Amino acid sequence: MIDALFGSKTRVKLLHLFLNNPGKSFYVREITRLIDEQINSVRRELANMLQVGIITSDTGDNKLYYAINQRYDYYVPFRAIFADEKMEANSAKRESDATWYHLIENLTGLRLAILGGVLVKGSTSAVDVLLVGSISSVKVKNAIKQVEKFEARELNYSVISYDEFYYRLSVRDRFITEILNGAHTVLVDTDNVLKT
Numbered sequence: 001m002i003d004a005l006f007g008s009k010t011r012v013k014l015l016h017l018f019l020n021n022p023g024k025s026f027y028v029r030e031i032t033r034l035i036d037e038q039i040n041s042v043r044r045e046l047a048n049m050l051q052v053g054i055i056t057s058d059t060g061d062n063k064l065y066y067a068i069n070q071r072y073d074y075y076v077p078f079r080a081i082f083a084d085e086k087m088e089a090n091s092a093k094r095e096s097d098a099t100w101y102h103l104i105e106n107l108t109g110l111r112l113a114i115l116g117g118v119l120v121k122g123s124t125s126a127v128d129v130l131l132v133g134s135i136s137s138v139k140v141k142n143a144i145k146q147v148e149k150f151e152a153r154e155l156n157y158s159v160i161s162y163d164e165f166y167y168r169l170s171v172r173d174r175f176i177t178e179i180l181n182g183a184h185t186v187l188v189d190t191d192n193v194l195k196t
Contacts, residue, residue: 023070079152112194180194
């Protein structure tokens with residue numbers, strides 16, 4: 001039935017392969033063996049998917065590798081359709097958002113937390129989570145891993161000291177201004193530095 005909806009059996013198999021292996025890259029011959037399809041139809045569908053932006057390509061070891069684009073706007077809905085594991089329903093997600101935010105808000109030494117990128121609709125930032133303060137890197141990694149598991153995608157995050165952030169803010173550093181000028185959500189601001 002999904003084949004009829006998407007118009008191509010090869011495309012459905014490719015989506016299934018990529019969305020069940022986020023963060024993993026495949027080369028063309030490997031893909032043809034894994035999904036048991038002809039190389040020409042695989043290449044055609046990969047070109048279409050690359051043009052749409054749902055996959056990315058990269059060169060390594062004299063081969064062209066393809067992987068799912070976890071920053072694609074419709075990544076989560078596609079993953080809900082094609083991934084073998086069940087994803088939480090939207091209502092369950094809304095109820096557990098407090099737990100998700102709680103993971104970040106309760107980091108010891110955190111003075112500022114800004115969300116952007118794939119976590120905020122309309123954001124074009126490459127950084128999904130910016131954390132400012134004297135925070136244990138181990139605790140940050142653990143919290144981000146849990147958030148990534150909840151969001152079903154890898155996140156880009158950055159941790160900087162408060163002094164560095166304040167300096168960069170005062171000189172209108174490009175990294176900070178790109179985050180703040182785009183769509184973002186301030187999760188924590190203990191010193192009201194971003195007060196409008």
